Amino acid sequence: MKHISIDELLHFDFHDAVIESIAFTDTEMAWVVSAVNALPANTQNHHDVAMCIEKATITFENPNIESMTFAAFAVHHSNGKIESHETVKVKESERIEILKKTTESNHIHGMEGFSATDDNQLQACFNIDSYADGFYYLDMKFAKVTVAWENYSGKAWYETDEWKKRVEERKS
Secondary structure, eight states, rough: OHHHHHSGGGEEEEETTTEEEEOSSSEEEEEESSSEEOOSSSSTTOOSSOEEEEEEEEEESSOOEEEEEEEEEEEEEETSSSSEOOEEEOOGHHHHHHHHHHHHHHEEEEEEEEOOOSOOOOEEEEEEEEEEEEEEEEEEEEEEEEEEESOOOEEEEGHHHHHHHHHHHHHO
């Protein structure tokens, strides 16, 4: 791979990235993602703007899913009825199957709280919008994370002249 970024998840923007596949080995979990953005602070981005990565592999070494929680939500019908759904914590035994189903149709909404833990691990929480199951928070620890990719597909969508022009038009 031309670009390899190690332990710098804070230097990526995951909003609207798509998880295309997830693979597991005894010691790793690898996500193939498209449309993740490398921020200018990323050691592998030599541009002065966020750049969209065509396709990347994110490899988590020794991953441990700490929790998986589906967000609460309400459904409003045109006839006035409202359905409420409470937050649901996923049982440990069901987490891998949900992750496998996530690749059927999904987006990463974002990532929160990338940090080092007291037990020399890294920890991150991904917000995943899985059309198969709903919106959930995936909180996990891992020993190391590597993001590897070949090419950029261009500037991040929010760095394009067209987007910036629309933002300016809305302000006026």
